[in-house]
Each structure stands twice: as structure tokens, then as C-alpha cells.
Amino acid sequence: MITVHHLRVGRPLFTLWLIEELGLDYSLKIYDRNDMGRAPSELKAVHPLGKSPVIEDDGHVIAESGAIAMHLIENYDANGRFAPPTEKFARASWYQWFHYTEASAFAPLLITLLLSREQEPKPQLLSMFAQSEVTLQLDYIAQSLGEQAFILGDQLTLPDFGLSYICQMASRLKQLDDHPTLRAYVERNVAEPAFVRALGKAGG
Amino acid sequence: MITVHHLRVGRPLFTLWLIEELGLDYSLKIYDRNDMGRAPSELKAVHPLGKSPVIEDDGHVIAESGAIAMHLIENYDANGRFAPPTEKFARASWYQWFHYTEASAFAPLLITLLLSREQEPKPQLLSMFAQSEVTLQLDYIAQSLGEQAFILGDQLTLPDFGLSYICQMASRLKQLDDHPTLRAYVERNVAEPAFVRALGKAGG
Numbered sequence: 001m002i003t004v005h006h007l008r009v010g011r012p013l014f015t016l017w018l019i020e021e022l023g024l025d026y027s028l029k030i031y032d033r034n035d036m037g038r039a040p041s042e043l044k045a046v047h048p049l050g051k052s053p054v055i056e057d058d059g060h061v062i063a064e065s066g067a068i069a070m071h072l073i074e075n076y077d078a079n080g081r082f083a084p085p086t087e088k089f090a091r092a093s094w095y096q097w098f099h100y101t102e103a104s105a106f107a108p109l110l111i112t113l114l115l116s117r118e119q120e121p122k123p124q125l126l127s128m129f130a131q132s133e134v135t136l137q138l139d140y141i142a143q144s145l146g147e148q149a150f151i152l153g154d155q156l157t158l159p160d161f162g163l164s165y166i167c168q169m170a171s172r173l174k175q176l177d178d179h180p181t182l183r184a185y186v187e188r189n190v191a192e193p194a195f196v197r198a199l200g201k202a203g204g
Numbered sequence: 205m206i207t208v209h210h211l212r213v214g215r216p217l218f219t220l221w222l223i224e225e226l227g228l229d230y231s232l233k234i235y236d237r238n239d240m241g242r243a244p245s246e247l248k249a250v251h252p253l254g255k256s257p258v259i260e261d262d263g264h265v266i267a268e269s270g271a272i273a274m275h276l277i278e279n280y281d282a283n284g285r286f287a288p289p290t291e292k293f294a295r296a297s298w299y300q301w302f303h304y305t306e307a308s309a310f311a312p313l314l315i316t317l318l319l320s321r322e323q324e325p326k327p328q329l330l331s332m333f334a335q336s337e338v339t340l341q342l343d344y345i346a347q348s349l350g351e352q353a354f355i356l357g358d359q360l361t362l363p364d365f366g367l368s369y370i371c372q373m374a375s376r377l378k379q380l381d382d383h384p385t386l387r388a389y390v391e392r393n394v395a396e397p398a399f400v401r402a403l404g405k406a407g408g
Contacts, residue, residue: 048344048347049308049340049341049344050340051308057293057296058293060293060296060297062296062297062299062300063304064299064300064303064304064307064308065303065307066299066303066307067296067300067302067303067304070299071292071295074295075292088275088279089261089262089264091275091278092261092264092266092274093266095266095268095270095271095275096267096271098271099269099270099271099303099306100267100268100271102303102306102307103268103269103306103310104253104255104267104268106307106311107310107311107315110311111311111318111330114330114333115327115330117329118327118328118329119327119329122327123319123323123326123327123330125318125321125322125323126315126327126330136253136254137253140252140253143252
């Protein structure tokens with residue numbers, strides 16, 4: 001039995017979406033952020049970083065969205081629906097997008113989020129960095145997505161879970177005004193029945 | 205034949221270390237950062253994000269350290285020296301540390317780096333965030349490493365490449381004063397013959 005330690009609101013919902021897509025049986029513990037927008041200290045009892053998403057599987061604690069996703073699809077995806085492609089370079093592209101959503105894509109948005117809460121005067125260098133990087137990342141995602149339904153084509157793949165989070169975060173930070181295809185991408189993905197189930201159970 | 209597009213100075217050196225450990229034949233193109241500390245525009249001709257590390261393998265461009273690492277060990281590590289463990293939970297732990305170095309561990313250090321270049325007055329909220337997060341991450345790494353030579357035991361594994369970069373970055377930002385075991389970890393790893401070869405060829 002898997003226990004999901006779920007922190008509202010943020011990336012954890014997209015891990016829960018994957019879990020719902022896989023149809024797993026799990027128990028859900030829900031945590032809310034404190035007034036500073038940070039995880040509450042109870043999560044530290046689960047994992048030293050006090051992070052979420054974090055899951056327990058047979059008593060083993062696993063943190064990091066990417067690691068949880070790999071663990072889940074390697075062990076609980078009997079039909080291999082979310083397995084990476086076997087062809088060498090299609091697989092490399094899959095890995096690239098999978099890692100991208102946690103690595104390069106995230107920091108500029110996190111800085112934008114923190115800057116939005118920072119008092120005036122806003123720091124100049126960080127503001128310039130965040131704005132130019134967010135523009136670069138979103139243009140890149142939009143160009144790569146093109147008219148496709150999902151980032152690697154017409155099927156939902158593992159990189160879409162993280163990328164949906166990135167685009168939703170960008171949307172909340174009002175960064176998607178010039179990107180109707182990315183807004184449509186988020187809207188399409190959060191309408192997926194498994195996402196709707198995850199949202200219904202976790203509430204955010 | 206693999207072409208490595210190498211940007212000095214930063215994470216790319218740790219990808220080059222892996223390539224040297226694998227004993228691959230490759231050609232190296234070296235780029236230097238501009239006055240702002242950013243990648244030069246020539247790298248945009250290689251990949252739209254203008255990123256490094258980025259490699260070309262048989263004409264296919266692959267970005268993201270984690271994706272490059274997976275591509276390399278799945279295709280060019282004949283003895284499986286760097287393959288993840290097969291046991292379910294040892295594998296989950298491997299994935300956790302592998303993803304951690306690009307995801308959770310990185311953003312607080314990046315913000316610390318940018319803050320060090322920011323003019324006074326330093327932004328309060330970002331400064332608090334960065335300092336508390338860096339402390340949390342480094343304490344966690346030090347506690348997990350303990351007296352071990354490498355993060356998962358006495359053998360060099362794939363997560364050590366990224367973790368060495370994180371610890372070296374922390375060291376350069378003068379964040380390792382309270383962590384002699386992490387300083388020793390960096391010193392030990394950068395003394396590995398394959399790292400020394402990488403440094404010799406790339407110069408940083």
C-alpha cells in the first residue's frame with residue numbers, strides 16, 4: 001500500500017494525477033502550507049527536507065517528483081503505458097523533457113514567484129534574470145509543443161505531468177498572456193478525468 | 205561520434221567527468237560565459253535554450269544533465285558500471301538522489317549566486333529563503349553522506365556527479381564552512397583521474 005503525503009497547493013497535485021492515471025490504491029495525507037507559503041513542520045517527520053510530493057511504499061520513503069514518477073511507472077504500470085520509448089533518440093528526447101520540467105524550467109518560475117512576494121524596491125538583477133529566463137523557457141515550450149496535444153505528440157506521456165505543472169505555475173504568475181497554446185495545454189490536461197479525480201480527493 | 209558543447213564554468217564539467225569515466229571518444233567545443241555570467245549566443249545555434257551541457261550524438265541534440273547522463277549510461281556503459289540498482293527500493297533511492305541534484309538542491313544555490321551579484325539593499329524575502337533552504341539542503345546532504353565516501357556508499361554512482369557539482373557550487377559560495385565532510389567529498393571527487401582529465405581538456 002502506498003501512502004501519499006500531499007502538500008497543497010503546487011507540484012504534488014501532478015504526482016497525484018499520475019497516481020490516479022495508474023489506478024493505484026493509496027492512502028492520502030493532506031498538508032496545507034503555512035502563512036509563509038512553506039510546507040508545515042509535520043512534513044519533516046516524513047522526510048528530512050519536509051518536502052512534498054513524498055510517498056511511502058512498503059515503509060520506504062521516496063521524495064523528488066521525478067524519482068517518484070520513475071518508481072511508479074517501473075513498478076506499477078503493468079501495461080507500460082508511461083514507459084519511455086525504446087528507440088535510442090526518442091528515448092533521449094523523452095528523458096530531456098522529463099528532466100527539463102524539474103530542472104531548467106523550474107528555477108526562473110520559482111524566482112518569479114518569490115519576487116512577486118518581495119517588497120519594493122524589487123532587486124534589479126534577479127528581476128531581469130527571472131523575466132528573460134521565463135520568456136525564453138515559455139517560448140521554447142510553446143515552439144516545441146506547436147499544435148500537438150501533448151509535448152511528445154498526440155499521447156499523454158510522463159513529461160506532460162511535470163510540464164503541465166510548469167505551465168500552470170506560469171499561468172498563475174500571469175506569464176501565459178502571450179501563449180494561448182500553453183493556456184490550452186493546461187486547460188486540456190486539468191480536464192483529464194484522472195486529474196479531476198486527484199483534485200477532488202486532494203482539494204488542490 | 206559524440207560532440208560535447210561545453211560551457212565554462214559550472215555543471216557541464218561534471219557531465220564531462222562522466223564522459224571521461226565512460227572512456228568515450230568525443231569532440232569538444234568549448235564556450236565561455238559572457239560578462240553577465242551567462243552562456244554566449246553561439247550556444248543558441250546548438251539548442252534553443254542556449255544551454256550547456258548539451259551533446260550531439262549522431263546528429264541528435266540532447267540537453268539537460270540528467271537526460272544526457274541517462275542516455276550515456278544506457279547506451280555507452282557496456283559493463284553497467286553506472287546503471288541504477290535493480291532492487292526496487294535501492295533503485296528508488298538512486299533515482300531520488302539522481303533527481304535531487306538537478307531539482308530541489310539547485311534553486312536555492314542559484315538564488316544565492318544571483319544574490320551575491322545583486323546590489324544593496326539585498327531583497328529580504330529572497331535572502332531569507334535562500335539562506336534557510338541552503339542550510340536545510342547542506343545539512344541533509346551531510347547527514348545522508350555521513351562517513352561514506354560517496355552518497356550511496358563506498359562506490360561512485362551516477363548521483364555523485366550532480367551532487368559533486370552542488371557541493372562545489374556551495375563551496376564557491378562559501379557555504380561549506382560548517383561542513384568539513386562535504387568539503388572532503390568535493391576534494392575527493394575532483395581528484396578522481398577522470399575528473400582531472402575532464403578539467404585538463406575543458407579548462408573549467
